[in-house]
Amino acid sequence: MEPTVLANDAISIKLQSYGISRRDFLQYCTALAACMALPGAMSPRLAAALEQVVKPVVIWLSFQSCGGCTEAFIHSTSPTLEQLILESIALNYHEYLQAAAGLHAEQAKLATLDVYAGRYILVVAGSIPMANSGFSTIAGVASKDILLRLASKAAHIIAVGSCAVTGGLPRAQPNPTGAVDISQIIPDKTIIKIPGCSPIPTVIVGVLAYLIAFSEPPELDSLGRPKSFFSQSIHDRCYRRPFYDRGLFAEDFADAGAKQGWCLYKLGCKGPITYNACATVKWYSGTSFPIESGYPCMGCSEPEFWDNGGLYQAVSVPIGDIANTARYALGLGAVAGTAHWVTNAIN
Numbered sequence: 001m002e003p004t005v006l007a008n009d010a011i012s013i014k015l016q017s018y019g020i021s022r023r024d025f026l027q028y029c030t031a032l033a034a035c036m037a038l039p040g041a042m043s044p045r046l047a048a049a050l051e052q053v054v055k056p057v058v059i060w061l062s063f064q065s066c067g068g069c070t071e072a073f074i075h076s077t078s079p080t081l082e083q084l085i086l087e088s089i090a091l092n093y094h095e096y097l098q099a100a101a102g103l104h105a106e107q108a109k110l111a112t113l114d115v116y117a118g119r120y121i122l123v124v125a126g127s128i129p130m131a132n133s134g135f136s137t138i139a140g141v142a143s144k145d146i147l148l149r150l151a152s153k154a155a156h157i158i159a160v161g162s163c164a165v166t167g168g169l170p171r172a173q174p175n176p177t178g179a180v181d182i183s184q185i186i187p188d189k190t191i192i193k194i195p196g197c198s199p200i201p202t203v204i205v206g207v208l209a210y211l212i213a214f215s216e217p218p219e220l221d222s223l224g225r226p227k228s229f230f231s232q233s234i235h236d237r238c239y240r241r242p243f244y245d246r247g248l249f250a251e252d253f254a255d256a257g258a259k260q261g262w263c264l265y266k267l268g269c270k271g272p273i274t275y276n277a278c279a280t281v282k283w284y285s286g287t288s289f290p291i292e293s294g295y296p297c298m299g300c301s302e303p304e305f306w307d308n309g310g311l312y313q314a315v316s317v318p319i320g321d322i323a324n325t326a327r328y329a330l331g332l333g334a335v336a337g338t339a340h341w342v343t344n345a346i347n
Contacts, residue, residue: 044243056212057120059112059150060094063136063143064170064179065126068198069161070096076201077285086211093118095138106139113153121211122154124182127163127170131178144185151186154212158192159183160204162300165195165224169194172306183224192217193224195276197300199271202281203229223303229281234271234297237279253294264291269300 029047029282053297062070074081074097089096092112093105100108112120124147128178129135133142143306151157159182162168170179181193184276194203210218218226235241243263250258250267265272271279274297278289296312 020035026297032211034181046209049127055088055090057090057092057112057116058094058123058208059092059109059120060097061124061125061146061150062095062166063124063128063147063248065161065163065168067096068162069125069204070094072196072198072201073204074162075284076205085328089121089208092116109150113150117153117157120153121156121158121208122150123160124164127167127177127178127179127181128185129170129177135177140169147182147185151189152181154189155215156192156217157182157186157189158194158204158207159224160194161199162195162197162305165193166303166305168197169306182215190217191224192220192226194229195225195301197305199301200229200277200281200283203277225275225301229277230275231279231302232275232280234276234279234291238271238291239279240291258294264294264296266314267296268314269296270302270305271297273315274299274302276301316329 015052015200026043026047030043060070073230093109095105098105098108126136126143128143128147130144133144136143138146159165163170163179164182167175167179167181170177171181183193192207196203203226206229207218210226217229221227221230223230235244238244240261240263243261244265248257248262250262252258253267258267263269269291271291278297279291282289298311299308302308
């Protein structure tokens with residue numbers, strides 16, 4: 001089953017074929033610009049770029065993972081999953097979302113590898129087992145071999161979720177499968193890393209939109225994460241920050257402080273050392289995020305988060321010393337910085 005070549009299939013033409021007007025297309029671009037933290041005035045430039053772009057082909061591989069990264073992808077709202085895979089990308093292979101199965105699915109993957117060599121986007125979720133290749137195989141082929149083959153001809157590689165980015169839960173001690181992140185397997189290629197357990201849907205779609213529009217990776221921090229989404233700590237943008245500054249902390253999940261929304265620092269919140277967009281982008285169409293729901297940040301977008309202290313153990317950042325949080329975060333592999341990569345790329 002060979003995928004259709006999309007040589008003349010610009011996104012704008014495809015949208016028109018679905019009966020979508022230019023006005024609707026511009027509204028669509030405004031939503032994409034918003035999810036990438038672009039000012040509204042930039043949406044016409046994004047639209048102009050997208051109108052000239054051929055629908056990119058995407059292959060999504062899942063290895064040692066729970067499926068949560070796909071679940072996050074499914075819950076994208078700006079655009080929706082349906083808009084994304086029907087109008088913006090050609091999702092030629094995804095074990096959970098494709099119509100084909102078995103032999104036909106594998107044939108589609110291999111055909112894509114040949115027809116679109118050097119042009120497709122490879123998205124990888126899950127870690128790679130090194131202790132025994134049999135721990136994770138697809139169609140009898142070991143995960144490591146599949147990754148090496150698909151990565152060798154990919155135009156861009158995106159690691160989605162903490163398992164692919166840092167090894168995640170499978171790599172936690174005692175790590176019986178010998179799990180490693182994908183950069184250990186393909187160290188010679190640029191990998192756009194979107195950590196999180198699971199990652200924020202808006203971040204996944206935002207990175208894909210950037211690659212669609214500009215055919216190059218966004219500006220990345222020293223850990224390979226897009227600066228636009230990973231340049232500020234959750235603590236910096238947390239709505240509970242005023243309570244921290246006033247020294248008001250919940251001591252127990254059921255005490256009066258917790259009921260009044262006080263800071264969750266003493267209950268193990270990793271917000272001061274975690275860099276992600278949870279506090280601003282939030283989840284489920286901007287409805288909420290863990291801290292807003294009364295649960296401390298686990299630090300899931302940072303390296304070694306499963307082994308880096310207990311989930312409910314307070315981080316070793318002295319109260320009142322959050323001005324120096326970056327010093328502590330650097331020790332755990334987090335890097336702060338300003339984030340204007342999308343605007344700079346368009347200009």
